Amino acid sequence: MIKTIQLGYADFNCTNLSRMADYYENVIGLTLVEEGDQGEKYLSSSLDHHNIVLRSSRESELSTLGFQIAETDSLENIQQFLAQAGIHSELKSDYQPGIRKLLELNDPDGYTIHLYHHIDMPAPGYKRDSISPFKLGHIALGSKKQQESVDFYREILGFLETDKIGNRAAFLTCNSDHHVLNISNFGHKIMHHIAFQLKDSSHHTLSADFLASKNIPLVWGPFRHTAGHNLASYHQDPELNLIELYTEMDQYIPELGYFEPRPYHSELPLRPREWPRNCKWYPKVERDIIDSVLQKVEFNNRLVSQIHD
Ligand SMILES: [Fe+2]
Known part of the structure; x- marks a missing residue:
């Protein structure tokens, strides 16, 4: 195993x-x-x-x-x-x-x-003149084979499933973070987004100002997700990959089967669950974020047609 x-x-x-x-x-x-x-x-x-x-x-x-x-x-x-x-x-x-x-x-x-097992650790440290996140935290994959993919990460790589959003997205973790992978039923093999962990909520303000100074607009946020409760914002890199910056992600204690309590949890203790898609703000967030992922799909399709021309 x-x-x-x-x-x-x-x-x-x-x-x-x-x-x-x-x-x-x-x-x-x-x-x-x-x-x-x-x-x-x-x-x-x-x-x-x-x-x-x-x-x-x-x-x-x-x-x-x-x-x-x-x-x-x-x-x-x-x-x-x-x-x-x-x-x-x-x-x-x-x-x-x-x-x-x-x-x-x-x-x-x-x-x-x-x-x-091992990777060299040159430890270059953190820069002070850029966003400088704590770490690469998670990746969300748009999948053509969602259930097969979830089974693969659970049964082969030892991930645990924490939450779901309907039958659309499954959240998987291999450590205490609420999710290290998010696999969504997208009907298309596309990276949905990649996420870097910020230091704290004030880092969102600094990061948004820094992105604005580089003429990089936010797609959405900062706002707090339901599943994971991460305080998140989204923007795109130069090739339209969607980038999430987040902090305050739920921390899972697998031995106890619940997340560390937080004041914004709707129930205590909060256990892995299926979240509805009918929150007031969710459709708009989902539409804006999916639109940006579809921009990336179109960008890639144009590249493919250029390669075949
Ligand atoms: Fe995310």
Whole structure:
């Protein structure tokens, strides 16, 4: 059995690498730790060798998710466990900077998944002239195979399901955060958003002002979600990937089966549940956010048609 500890990194294909690197280094405030042989950029939020990887491509999309897993077993034995579950994986050594050994496999939607025990920790620290979030916190995936994907992350990677929003979105965690993955029934394989954790609610104000100074508008927020209760705002990176900045996410105690109590919880103790979609503000938020994800879908479709022309 695999025990996933945390989302370690997200690897993006980009059509304009320099523009994307400028955003992630100078707006989000990650630190460039290393450049690969093909010019790919390995960026750290504070400690690990990389949390975001950017590489030049004719496509613009999330390609790979890296998960750090507990050292309960060797990667060779984990490969056998995966094979018994009918999942092909490849053991790779010195495949990318910062990680000596990893297992590569695919999730049901076709995202490349990397599992690793150790990553170098150059610890470049936090910048002081940009947003500089605490960490890469979660990724929301629009899925063509939602239930299959949820089953994969639960049964193979050891995630727990916390909340649901109807049959549209499932929230999964591998640690105390309410969600590390959010898998929505989108009918399309598309990254819905990627989320960075801010320091506190006042950091939202500073971040919004900073984004405004860079002429980057907010898509929505800051506002408090239902599932997870994270105080969140959304904007887009230069290639229209939706970026969430959040703080105050619910903290789950799996042994007790409830979330740490908060004054804004509608019931105490608050346990994993299914949330309705009929809150007054939800349809508008959902429409604005989905519109921005659909902009990204159109952006990618234009790229695909350019590649085939
Ligand atoms: Fe989110």
